[in-house]
Amino acid sequence: MSAPLLVALAGQPNCGKSTLFNMLTGARQHVANYPGVTVEKKTGFFTLEDHRVELVDLPGTYSLTSYSLEEKTARDFILHAAPQVTINVADAANLKRNLYLTLQLLEMETPLVLALNMMDVAARRNIQIDTAGLARELGVAVIPTVGKKRSGVQGLRAAVAAAAQAGRRPSFVVDYGVLEPYLADLTDLLAREAALDGLPMRWLAVKLMENDQAARETLRARVANHTDILASVDMLRENFAGEQGVDAERHVAFARHRAAAALTARHVRLPQKSAPNLSDRADRFVCHRFFGPLILLTILLVLYEVAIVYGGDLAAMIWPLWDGAQNFLAGFLPAPGFLEDPPLRALGLWAMKSVTAILNYLPIFFLLFALIAIMEDSGYMPRMAFILDRAFRRFGLHGQSTLPLILGGVYVGGCAIPAVMATRAIPDERARLATILIAPMMNCLAKVPLYLILI
Structure with missing residues (x-):
């Protein structure tokens, strides 16, 4: 087998980059951090002709400046690791916005393959793209793909092999x-x-x-x-x-x-007259100056009612199961004495009660994180960040601090650990640090016994 190839995967957030990464590498991947920073590094491997390819999924960025940690990490990897090929994943339905990053990658003179992903979405919106003409003008291969349907994977693999073999730097230059x-x-x-x-x-x-x-x-x-x-x-x-x-x-x-x-x-070629899609119609109300905060408050109340109230009821229904497990274990442990318990019994029951105490919160966390995942997948989370950004900035926070604070516990629920982990998506370093310091002060369920004792 020939020498291994290093290939980078770059693109803006929400362009289907991770889907293409999984499509190319399958299960042959692992996650670590870039040296010296907290930004996640996802690496996968696949075979291309007689080459073993190491594919590195760079952090999703809108630009390649040095303002955020993700932008600097992605740019430094392309500059210093010098991948033989960089696959630029672009959203075909929003090509104008995605080409801003493409132009910066071309300026860095890295051998490039442009993957126009989400072509099915572009087709539904009657958007027609002249991929051959775009490829001629940019001087790079342009491959239409649909990541979730594994469409275009063979063409993408062939384009990567050709670009690696040619090693030719792009000829397109932005006229300033x-x-x-x-x-x-x-x-x-x-x-x-x-x-x-x-x-x-x-x-x-x-x-x-x-x-x-x-x-x-x-x-x-x-x-x-x-x-x-x-x-x-x-x-x-x-x-x-x-x-x-x-x-x-x-x-x-x-x-x-x-x-x-x-x-x-x-x-x-865009459609002559396009009616507002569902997302645009929803934004009129969801991001409205008056209705937006009301909808936000309603969603948070529903989140509380389902996750905490119904989740607590579900936990109470399941508790006899955990209690029965404790009694079952107690039957196998040494019997208690008149004045003291044997150490083995005390240790065993203590370990079991610790486990069941955590499992008792499982229904609440399951409902809470399931609802948060629905909010993210539906696109409401960035809209929530947009609504709260102005208010948060007065306290040195960022609109994207919304998700960590919800995970930490806007009400009595959540957990500080996933809240701190979620701050990695915040681009501003000062706002990220402020959010990390505030998240543990939110009302997680573990603080409730302390509140009761203080009261």
Whole structure:
């Protein structure tokens, strides 16, 4: 067998990336963390012709800046691990938005395969995509896929094999207009530094003009005369802002959005007149200024009634089963004495009571997490985060702090452990830390006996 291939899987959240990962790797996968960070790293393996392929599922990100830990982790892996091929998974039904990440991957000069996933959703919405034309313009293979139906897997595997064999860097370049002369000067300046060999120079120039802190740190770590280069970068940024009246980072973002819109206009045909779908109609009420909080309060009350009240009743119905298990065990243990219990009996009953005390909460947790999973799958959780974001930001939190706080116990229910684990989805590091510190203060069921004692 030939040398193993390293393949990265990149894409925006909710584009079906994990489904494609499971489709390609099956059960041959394991989960760990990237070195030095808490971001989850999922790695899988599959065989491609005579190669063993290691497929790394990068964190879902909308961009490849260095603002969030997930973005920085994904970008650093592509830069430093240098995968032979990167599969960019894009939502075919929202191609314009997803191409923003694609353009950044092309700038990083990694051999790319574009997987247009969820083509069945695009077909239902009467969206037609010229995949051949898009592939010609971008200079990469474009493969239509439907992850949940395993459609397109053979074409994707063949495209990965061809891209790995060719090893060709993409030729598509985003036109930044009036910024191009500045990028040309900065690229020439960076190309003189031998310490920067191996990095895509145009990408690095764009990042420095965006004032990307991770790019500046890379320059400081590799180049001896980094002070002079950074001074030149700052001067170019000031000159551009003074002449154009806009910061370079805003100009770069607008240029990428324009390029994504232009690609979509040329290669995507939308229906002439599309009626609002169910999601759009629901948003009119769910995200409404007045009705939104009322619906949110109603859902939380229903969550409490089902999980805590009905779950407590269900736990009371099941308790005789646990009590019978304790009595059954007691019958096999040494009989108690007049003044003291034998150590074996005391230890055995203590262990059994500890287990049954935890199992007694099982119906409540089962209903609670099942309802939360329904809220996530239905798409209500991000809408809840949107509603609460403004209020949470006053306390240094984030809209995505909603799920951890619910898991921690908005009312008397939940658990701090899954609440803290759920904070990894919060992009802002300060808000993530604040949520981690607040989550254990929520009302989990284990605190109820303490409340009763204090009262």
